[in-house]
Amino acid sequence: MKINTFWIASVVLGLLSSCSNNSSSGPTASTTDASTSAASTSANYDSVRGSGKFKHIDLQPTPQPTLVAAGKSVYELKCSACHKLTGEKLVGPGWLGVTNRHTPEWIMNFATNTDEMIDKDPKAQAMLQVCMVRMPNQHLSDDDARNILEFMRNNDKDK
Numbered sequence: 001m002k003i004n005t006f007w008i009a010s011v012v013l014g015l016l017s018s019c020s021n022n023s024s025s026g027p028t029a030s031t032t033d034a035s036t037s038a039a040s041t042s043a044n045y046d047s048v049r050g051s052g053k054f055k056h057i058d059l060q061p062t063p064q065p066t067l068v069a070a071g072k073s074v075y076e077l078k079c080s081a082c083h084k085l086t087g088e089k090l091v092g093p094g095w096l097g098v099t100n101r102h103t104p105e106w107i108m109n110f111a112t113n114t115d116e117m118i119d120k121d122p123k124a125q126a127m128l129q130v131c132m133v134r135m136p137n138q139h140l141s142d143d144d145a146r147n148i149l150e151f152m153r154n155n156d157k158d159k
Helices: 002-044 065-079 104-112 114-120 122-131 142-158
Strands: none
Touching: 065 142, 104 114, 104 142, 114 122
């Protein structure tokens, strides 16, 4: 009986000492790594153009009619259920003035890289707080995103 008690006590003490050593160094190290990683990501983030492949968009002085028409079709198919062309919020924010609030690069990066933009961009996160619904990724092509941009520019020009 004394041998069993001795072995049980030894095992319990061994487990307690090994757990206490791991718990004091393990989580602290990984927490530090995670916070360092998040800080470096936010330090490298460009809030003017957003996150994505679009670094510079060349725009004509006025919206291009063929692109505006194509953008209207995309808007009606994928965007109009959640976004109005006025400043009024529907499910998502209204589009009026969006080209004055965001750069063309930001708009196209948001349209084509929605999830990452919502995760990283302070303006996108602020919109999420207001709308309370995360925009789903619409899987827009680069051409669709450009057409939407021209449609937005035309909408802002008209009002």
